[in-house]
Amino acid sequence: MDMLAEPFYKSPESHNHPQENHKKIWAVAGGKGGTGKSIIASSIAVQLATRGKKVVLIDADLGSGNIHTYLGVSPGVINLANFLKNRTSCLSDTLVSTQYENLYLISDTNEVLGLANISSRMKGEMIRQIHSLDFEYIIIDLGAGTSYTNLDFFLISDHGLLVGIPDPASLENIYRFIRSCLNRKLMYRFHGSPYQSLIEKSAYPKESDGVNSIYDLVEKVYQLNPSAAEKMVDEILQFKPRLIMNQVRSQSDIQVGESVRDVTKKYLGLNLNYIGYVTYDDHVKLSAKKCAPIFQKYPNSGAAVCIRNIVNKFLGV
Numbered sequence: 001m002d003m004l005a006e007p008f009y010k011s012p013e014s015h016n017h018p019q020e021n022h023k024k025i026w027a028v029a030g031g032k033g034g035t036g037k038s039i040i041a042s043s044i045a046v047q048l049a050t051r052g053k054k055v056v057l058i059d060a061d062l063g064s065g066n067i068h069t070y071l072g073v074s075p076g077v078i079n080l081a082n083f084l085k086n087r088t089s090c091l092s093d094t095l096v097s098t099q100y101e102n103l104y105l106i107s108d109t110n111e112v113l114g115l116a117n118i119s120s121r122m123k124g125e126m127i128r129q130i131h132s133l134d135f136e137y138i139i140i141d142l143g144a145g146t147s148y149t150n151l152d153f154f155l156i157s158d159h160g161l162l163v164g165i166p167d168p169a170s171l172e173n174i175y176r177f178i179r180s181c182l183n184r185k186l187m188y189r190f191h192g193s194p195y196q197s198l199i200e201k202s203a204y205p206k207e208s209d210g211v212n213s214i215y216d217l218v219e220k221v222y223q224l225n226p227s228a229a230e231k232m233v234d235e236i237l238q239f240k241p242r243l244i245m246n247q248v249r250s251q252s253d254i255q256v257g258e259s260v261r262d263v264t265k266k267y268l269g270l271n272l273n274y275i276g277y278v279t280y281d282d283h284v285k286l287s288a289k290k291c292a293p294i295f296q297k298y299p300n301s302g303a304a305v306c307i308r309n310i311v312n313k314f315l316g317v
């Protein structure tokens, strides 16, 4: 099991970088592969950059990333492998420019075997240096699945975006991703406390333990210490991932996002913010084939309009 000794994640009240608070870290995940995480992460980054924000997009789909292709950046020798393989100690040495003046990329590479399995120490160092990058927006594209790397990058973000598609497997994976993140968040927060073993039990529920859900967990902790249970509830409520439904084709597809939000509230007690949807649109694939962002080739396509709407919502415009 991955060690928790390195406190990657800190609850908001314990952040100790007040001068860095203006930075916004957005991480894009989704549990399942191929839902459109990278398309949406790169499109959001392009949108922010064209609105004059200084943005870096980090391809943290370690070993399988393809953000450079979606941005039309050729895979060069400067990429994350240099940092992860200790060829440079500075993450900022791996920045490359893009066709957009304000947008920089930290590209993944698939050249190196084993890059997907970075050590806990390296992950901690990468996270520390991400916090120090001199950008207004730091967008992190994550790979599929619930690896500790994905969970930890998601948990350090100010906004965690989940990209789902309206099919049962994707929804199941979204739910599993949220559940895993929540558990890891509680593990960090209550590491070394008397409640740690209960949290671990809730991560691997067995009928005999009687800790089969987050509600069971809070109730058990409440019986031991009501104020600890309150802190746990606070921690759960602070976790507010945002959901984007991608590749929707109908009104009922759009409504699937509302069901995910309701189920998450009912079974995990947390507030998932359903921020918007992106329609299924062949222009997405066409622009990907041309290795260009959708805003460059098809700025008025349905998907481009949806993504602009989502960014407007984020920025409150």
Ligand SMILES: Nc1ncnc2c1ncn2[C@@H]1O[C@H](COP(=O)(O)OP(=O)(O)OP(=O)(O)O)[C@@H](O)[C@H]1O
Pocket (backbone or CB within 6 Å): 030, 032, 033, 034, 035, 036, 037, 038, 039, 040, 061, 142, 143, 144, 246, 247, 248, 278, 279, 280, 281, 282, 284, 285, 288, 303
């Ligand atoms: N709204 C959309 N309409 C049509 N096709 C889309 C849409 N969004 C994504 N796609 C297509 O789906 C495929 C997967 O997209 P993408 O690479 O962004 O997924 P991903 O979630 O990042 O995958 P992975 O888990 O492998 O990283 C691509 O071919 C992309 O063009």
Ligand SMILES: [Mg+2]
Pocket (backbone or CB within 6 Å): 037, 038, 039, 061, 066, 141, 142, 143
């Ligand atoms: Mg991807």
